[in-house]
Amino acid sequence: MARILLTGGAGYIGSHTFVALRDAGHQVMILDNFSNSDPDVVGRLGRLVGEDVTVIEGSVLDADLLAQVFSAEAYDGVVHFAARKAVGESVANPLDYAQTNIGGLTALMQAMKAAGVWRLVFSSTATVYGEPKVFPLTEDMPLSHTSPYAFTKVTCEHILAQAAQADPWQIGVLRYFNPVGAHPSALIGEDPRGIPDNLMPYIAKVAMGELARLTVHGNDYDTPDGTCWRDYIHVMDLARAHVLSMEALLDGRAHVVNIGTGTPVSVLEMHSAYQDVVGRDLPHVIGPRRPGDVPRLYADPARAREVLGFEADFGLSDMCQSSWDWVQAQSAGWRFNR
């Protein structure tokens, strides 16, 4: 049993990882400023783990708060989720992204160093591979950035590597491919604000009748059906990968790994799989390409299997079913039955 702090632990990936770490027998605390998460989730996490969940409300940019956090508890490790992650938003707000994502990491690491807490799992992303030409993607491939968001993640990975040369850091870097789906209880899931940028939550809102139709961003790419390939991974698999990552650090095994299934899925295949789960047609039209999209992104998952013993369990229909269950439960108002 270890004592773990989750920064951004009230968010989409963080909340699922909270449950997975608790289910694995660890003690888990959450630090979150609710800038991109709903405080309601805390009560639902409590229902899932069977006891009240306390959240330290605040920002990783607050050095005084971090000093208090690490003096109040002796943590064995930290999983750092707290960051901004919307590519389009980062283009319009590069300074905010640099401050939150890079400044937040360095503030956290300074506080951890001062407290002698050296185990850190870091949320990275497949976007650090830029516009790759060789597939599937392996961790030794060069990093580059195609957006300010990706720049912050590439920069953070360099900072982590440099810090580990200077001090006894034990670091796990998880390069997420495309997280989708929800907890089987339908009590927690992806809850984007406004109109979703990402594919599955957009389709989910079409299925709920909240959006009229899916616009497929381009069908003239170099893929079998002309629509982009992505490596979608169920958030429950991703949460479990975080447990395995932290436990590897507790065992002294640092790592940088892709977290994906290794199986590419096109936009039209995702749309079709979601239709199968909902049981009716979901309107869609073919529109123009979305600037910045790359035709293919999918992982070679071998290193995560070798280093962490991780392999994805859930397939595409599980991902779609859990998303569909979640959005229906959310709309049915579980949120008012705390």
Ligand code: WQD
């Ligand atoms: C997937 C595919 C779209 C919406 C982004 C970030 C990445 C990561 C995950 C943080 C693309 C197509 C989408 C729609 C569509 N975030 N699409 N119609 O762009 O692979 O990755 O989210 O780590 O950093 O870049 O995911 O879900 O936005 O798009 O046709 O209404 O679905 O063009 O081909 P993406 P996505």
